[in-house]
Amino acid sequence: MAKLFDVKLVFTQIPELLKYLPTTLYLTAIALVIGLVVGLLIALIRMKKIPVLNQIAIAFVSVMRGTPIIVQLYITYFGIPIALKYINYYYGTHYDINAVPGIVFAMIALGLNQSAFDSETIRAAIQSVDRGQIEAAKSIGMSGFQVLRRVILPQAGSVALLPLGNSLIALIKGTSLAFTCSVVEMTAAGKILAGRNYRYFEAYCTLAIIYWVLTFILERVLALIEKKISIPEQAPETSTTEKVEIPVTQEVAA
Amino acid sequence: MSLIEIRNLSKKFGNNVILDGVDLNINQGEVVAIIGPSGTGKSTLLRCLNLLEKPENGSVSVDGKNYNLTTKSSKEVLALRQETEMVFQQFNLFKHKDALNNVMEGLRVVKKLPKAEARRIAVAELEKVGMSDRLHHYPRHLSGGQQQRVAIARALALKPKLLLMDEPTSALDPELVGEVLLTIKRAAREGNTILLVTHEMDFVRNVANKIIFLENGKIVAEGTPKEIFENPKNERLREFLRNINMLRTADDYVI
C-alpha cells in the first residue's frame, strides 16, 4: 500500500513553501498600513461627525463588516477593471488594467477590510483617553495635531494594541485568500505544489505549521511591545539623597 | 495699565447666561482670588481665558497685547494659550509620562527648547515644588498632593504671564491640602501673577491681594481681603460669607 500520509514530506517541503513567505508578509504589511491609516481617518471623521463623510464612513464600515472578505476580494478584482473601462470610455483615457499586478488588488481589498475593523477599535481607544489630559495639553499651547500625536495616540495606542494585534493576526491568515486576485502567496503555492504530487493533505499540514509559527512569533512580539509601552507597575526608588520634604503647616499659616 | 485686562467677557451655555460682561484688571505679581457660590461661573471664567470654552464676547490684553476671545484664528488661540497656564482640580497630568517628562513636554513640544535645556528647567521647577526625589515617578505612583505639585511645576516651567488655578486643592485628601497651598504660596512669593478659584478662605485671606466675589455671572464685589472679610458692604456677599461661616455677626455669639 502506498503511504497514506507522508509525515516526512510535511517537514521537508517547508523550505519550498517558505519561498513564498515574503509575498505573504509583504501583502500583510501593506494591508496593515492601509488598514491603520484609513482606519484612523475613518475614526476621526466619525468622531468629528464631519457631514457627508460621516455618513459615507458609517455605510462603508457597515458593508465591510457585513460581507465576507472573499466576496470583497472578488468584487475588487473584477470591479476595478470594469470601473477603469468606464473611466477610459467616458474620459477618453487609456489606463491599462493589465499593467496593475494582482497583488495590488489584494492589498487594497485586505487593507480596506482591515480599516473597517480598525476604525472601530481606534475610535473606542481614542474615546477612552481622559478629556482632562487633552485639555491640559491644549492649555499648555499644543496644536490639535500635537495633542493627537503626543497625548491621544500614545495613550489610545496602548488601549488599542491588543485588539489591533488580534486583527493583524486575522489579516495574516486572511492573506491566504489572495489567490482570488491571482496572487501566489504561501497558500496558493501550497495548492500548486500539491497539484503536482497529489499530496494535498501534507501541503495543508505544512501550511498549518508555518502559519501557526508565524502567529506565535507575532504574539510574542506583541506581548513584548505591550510590556515596553505599559506604565511600570512599581514606583521607582525615591532618591533619598536629594529628598526635599516640604515642611507644611507653619509656612502656610504664616 | 494692568498686566491683564479682561473686558466684557460674556458666555452662555444655550440660553443660560453664565458670564455677563465681566471686566477685571490684574496687576503684575498680584494674586487674585475668585470666590462665590457653586455654579456661578468661576470655572467658566478661567476656562474662557485660555479658550477651553469659547465665549460669545470679550477680550483680554496680556502685557499690552490684545486678544479677541472670540477669535477663530487657531494661531491666535495658540498664542493666547501660551501666555496663560492652567492648574486643574483633577491635576490632569499626562499619565503615560513620568513627572520629569510631564514638565518637559511643553518646553520641548511648544517652546521647542533643546532637550538638555528643557530638562534643566524641568528639574529646577520640580525641585521648587519639592518633587526632585520623584522625577521618574509616573502619576499613578504619586499621591494627589504630589501630582498637583508636579502639575504646578508643569505650568510654571512655561513662564506664563498669568497662572490660572481652578480649585487646585478640592480633589485632595485634607492632609494633602497643606503641601499644595504652600506650593501655591511660594509661587505667589516668587512674583507669579495668579488668578485662583478656591474655597480655602483662610488661604485666600492670607495670600490674595484682591478678592472677587462672583455671583450669577457678574462681579458683585471686589476688594482686599480686609475689605471683603472684615467689612463686606454688599448684602449678597454678606450672605455668602455667612453661609460659609466666614462672617461673624453679633447674632452668632448669642447663646
Ligand SMILES: Nc1ncnc2c1ncn2[C@@H]1O[C@H](COP(=O)(O)OP(=O)(O)OP(=O)(O)O)[C@@H](O)[C@H]1O
Ligand atoms: N459644558 C457645559 N454645558 C452646559 N452648561 C454648563 C457647562 N459647563 C458649565 N455649565 C453650567 O454653567 C454654570 C457655571 O458653571 P461653572 O463650572 O463655571 O461654575 P463654578 O462657579 O465653577 O461652580 P463650582 O463652584 O461648583 O465649581 C453651571 O450652572 C453649570 O451647570
Ligand SMILES: [Mg+2]
Ligand atoms: Mg468650578
